[in-house]
Amino acid sequence: MDGWVSIYRELTEGWLWEDKPFSKGQAWIDLIILANYKDAKISLGNEIILVKRGSFITSELKLMERWGWSKTKVRSFLNQLQNDEKIVKKTDRKKTTITLVNYGLYQDIETNKEPKKDHKKTSERPRKDTTNKGIIESNIHISMDPQFQNFIEKKRELLSKTMRDENET
Template sequence: MEGWIKLHRNIQDHWIYKEKRTFSKYEAWLDMIMMANHKENKFLLGNELIKVSRGQFITSELKLMEKWGWSKTKLRNFLKMLEKDGMILKESDNKKTTITIVNYSDWQDQETTERPQEDHKKTTERPQEDTNKNEKNEKNEKNINNRCKLKFGNESMEYKLANYLKNWMIKNNSKAKVPNTDRQMDNWSQHIDYMLRIDKRDPEEIKEIIRFCQTNSFWMTNVLSTKKLREKYDSLYLQMKKSNVVPLKGGSEYAGGKGNNQETDQYDEVKTLKLGKA
């Protein structure tokens, strides 16, 4: 199910939300999104003026442990899991812990946060117009796609690698479910960014992994997104090495079978680009 619902932060003041309980991982993640600043802010911490960007919040492990009813081990494991999946960035010092929600605008659109009361009034005054919420949500999502600034231009390495996988999938299956909007393509590029920036993968190696998985009868039906590519990367790498894949300049060769350099090397110019975002 796709689309948006509008959830105001005031829900945190409701008696249902305040119920003393041990938070689930989902509740903890939702709580983090609601704690994040929807616009840039500053506050004093002792004698230090702290700047907090949109999508960030300042906290401490102790506060989160008390709020969620978790042990220190459970909390640290959860935060490490979110970091590994590219959902958050965490920075800690002896005074505070700063958490950044990655792609915050994907979860909370700027315009939605700045006009909650106006939107609520419109919703209550026009109940009949909301009978088909799925259709309305789909339109809202398209509008949000147009408003949100894309992180990765089509000349960035992240975009080119994501597009390389997309082209291979279409080549293998003309009806493959691939990104068809700029926002969807940006999301695919984001997982490539995680591979480059967090996992420290080599871009040329990522390219060869994509080639391998999309020419392997098993993996071509199982790796159908950049997110899945990242999840299965180590397994793909080991199997690629075991299969004696020999990459060739201007083309590729897999276990004795030659590839078509005109169809498969649409991304080769990436080698001339520097790492980083567009």
Template sequence: MAGEGTNKGWISIYRKIEDGWLWEDKPFARGQAWIDLLLQTNHKDKKTFSKGELIEIKRGSFLTSDQELADRWGWSRNKVRGFLEVLVEERMITLKRSPKGTSLSIENYSFYQGCGTTESTTESTTEGTTERQPKVQQKNTNNNDNNINNDNNGNKRIREEPPQPPSTPSNLSKIEKLILNSFGEIAYKTWFSNCKITEHEKEVEIVATSSFVAGMITQKYKEALEKLCGKKVIVKEE
């Protein structure tokens, strides 16, 4: 069935998408602006000059300004500021403004990148056609701790596990579990986790924390959710 499973899991986005003719169409939609922020974000720590001073930009962050984003997206500066404030309120980004510029950091950046390591992120976002060979780890039968392996010199080293996203609450209601299982964990945590969701006999009421979140849920998920639960879905702002 076409489109089956497209709301689950994640995909790698090749950064050269910005060079295509589709990306030149302005003004950007809010969803496109959000993807653009992810594309601009550094996938590893780096140093850069800003107003004559060498500064370090951490992985998951980048330097920008309201005017720069306004030019990229075809928006006014006021619209950019309002959009960024909503993302801060929804705990999707953090902002640090200073004379050197605005440092924008993506919350849970490793979560969006899937594997969470600098090396794998580089391969998935900048080398879209690179084939990666699987790394086979041999089981150490003399070690009861699966997270500890021995190197060639007999020294023990701890195998680093990739960071995991925050766990989903276990006390979800029936309708919340339906949303999570149908649209995926990222969509649930991004758009629904902070909403008040109440299921009635003939309708489902979703009270969002902002008009932006309410608009995104209405645009992307309302119709599909109505088909899934067989009830009318009402989305409104808190």
């Protein structure tokens, strides 16, 4: 399955999320949700620590309680994720820092921006003529996923057929 979905952190506040023990998939999603979406400074004891985007500070005990797992299961799962190069785990006496290796793939800043404030107004405004009058074709080539390219070609063919049918009537 290709593609992605945005997941709001509030998802963890409902009754569905509170059912324990978590599955491994649910625990993985939870790690993505726990990760900082931007760099942030936190206070830990007498230290101020910069926690980078895609990372967060926790402990195995906190994850045990959160997921309803044993310490062995939490440690084993985190080691599996680290061996699969999905996370980097750094542990010292005070904390465990978890960094999601490909966090940008899960939460890309550019595609997750909220809609413009006037989005509703914009979508309700009367639309101007959006035909392709005056557009000059150019030889711009953009490489893209073959499946996506195939999808685009099929949509283009369907649109062309629909436009021809409308012009004939």
